[in-house]
Amino acid sequence: MSAASLALIADQLLLVERALRVQGWWEASAPSAQALASEQPFCVDTLDFSQWLQWIFLPRMKAIIETGADLPAVSGILPMAEQVYGADSREAAGLLKALGDFDRLITAGR
Template identity: 45%
Template sequence: MSTEVRELLIALEAELKRLDCWQATPPSVQALASTTPFCMDTMGFTQWLQWLFIPRVHAILDQGADLPKGSNIKPYAEEALMVEKIEATHLLVLVERFDHLMN
């Protein structure tokens, strides 16, 4: 499963770049330190994917640790992307695939 998850992370990154949501400059240290789910108080969903989610899941895979169980990211992604005014149908499909893999 780790190969499939890693391929999914690569696809998420590629889709963020295709949507022109990939950022060259990271959010502030304070924004990254948020303890609110999805850092919704300090950054947008696509920022959270780029700067926290994708790197953390890669780190888990690199360490050979167990992946999280019971992922349910898609409902938040749908709401957040609507607020960000990003038409991201394929990104939602990828997020849903991750949710299914983790359940």
């Protein structure tokens, strides 16, 4: 993936973080190590979706970009967010847009 594409993805991750902060869904304290260690997809048994985004998804994606590791071949974060918040949620509209744009950037990079 080109440096320009990686920069776009990094910028998109910042927009996801911004959307979480704007909604007041950004937390100052991390969940317990046990909650973060869940083996369920999206840690559905231990975390809210916004917590999963903040404490699992964003750090993993940032680490992948910083280390030059391979990005996922596809991303399906938006459908999960739509399931959690509702596809037409006004409250989560900014977050849904940011996640949809992220999904498209990942797919376009392949």
